[in-house]
Structures are given as C-alpha cells and as structure tokens.
Amino acid sequence: MLNRDCISSPSVESAFELLGKRWTGLILQALLNGQRRFKEVAESVPGVSDRMLSERFKELEEAGIVRRIVYPETPVRIEYTLTERGAALRPVIEHLREWALVHGVAEGKAKASPC
Template sequence: MEDYQLCPKFENAFELLGKRWTGLIVHVLLSGPKRFKDISVLIPSMSDRMLSERFKELEAAEIIIRHVYPETPVRIEYELTPKGKGLKPVMDELQKWADSH
C-alpha cells in the first residue's frame, strides 16, 4: 500500500525531520561545524546514543559531512553539506513561527 496522493519528496523530508532530535541537530549546525561533544552540550536532553544514531542517518542522507582531522588527539567535526545548509530557510520560518505563537 502506497500513499501516491502526496509528493514522495515531501514525505521523505518528513521521514528525516520527523524524527526526534534531527531538526535540532541541523539547527545548531547552521551556526557552523561542531564536534560531538559541542552538540551534546548544546542539546543536553539528548543522549549520546541518539546523537550518534542521528549523525549516521544525516550523513547517509548527505545532509552532514564528517571531517576527521588527524591531530593528536584526533578531532572530529560535523558540518552541513550544501543540501543541509539548504534547510536554513525552513528553520528560519520555523523560528519565526515559534517566536510568534
């Protein structure tokens, strides 16, 4: 059974953003690349387990890239791809809505 009535792309978008934490992670990454710990501090109610899982999904969806800097100790940063940065207008509108209601 398929829901041919709605735009599949739109539904796919919600399959991602309709998962808990995904939106907030994208939101904080819009202010620049962040490390694992940075985000877990910015969103303390989210567990490491979830952050790790969401990172993998977002990477697979090509919304973020994982950078490994071979320093000592190694530094790992997560950054939005152009596709990920394309969500800024969505987030901006949501911010406006949240502020006005």
C-alpha cells in the same frame, strides 16, 4: 496557493520523516552556526544521549545533509558541518522557527489557526 498533490508527495513525506525525527531539528540548528565537535552539539541539545546523537549524525550523513570531518591528530579530532544540501535548509528552519513563534508552538500551546 499550494497544489495538494505537491503537499502529499512522497518526497515531502520522506523529508518530514527524516527531518522530523526527535533531536534532528536541534542538531541542525546547532550546525547552522558552523562546524562543531560532537560534544559541542551534544551540549546544545539538552537531553540527547551520545548514542542517539551518533545515530542521528549517521542518518544525516547518509542523507547528504551533514559531513563528518576527521582530523588525523592525536587524539583524533572529529567535527561535523552542514553540506551544501544541509545549508540549504537554513531558510526552511528559519521559517519553521518564525511559524512556531507566531502560532505559540514555542511555548507548547499551539494557537488555533483560521486556515
């Protein structure tokens, strides 16, 4: 059983604040499949603007979750990948996906839970 103090800790709140931002989950899902270019991630996150995607990437870089790799080519090639810290989110994302499917959240119809 979870300790209620752990659930309401500032670190959990900070994690939800960062990871709960719009588009962040979809961006992370795209990067779970490996290193991607900006355009590839944008295509896998329908509706996100380039400006918003760029902003989210910067936030995730600052948090040490995403690494931006610049290849000195002409034209310059930039790719994004998860850091070790970011890759550690894989089981969390997989559990959230499973929870959403079990509880009908994926369809936008959350089922009532007895808990």
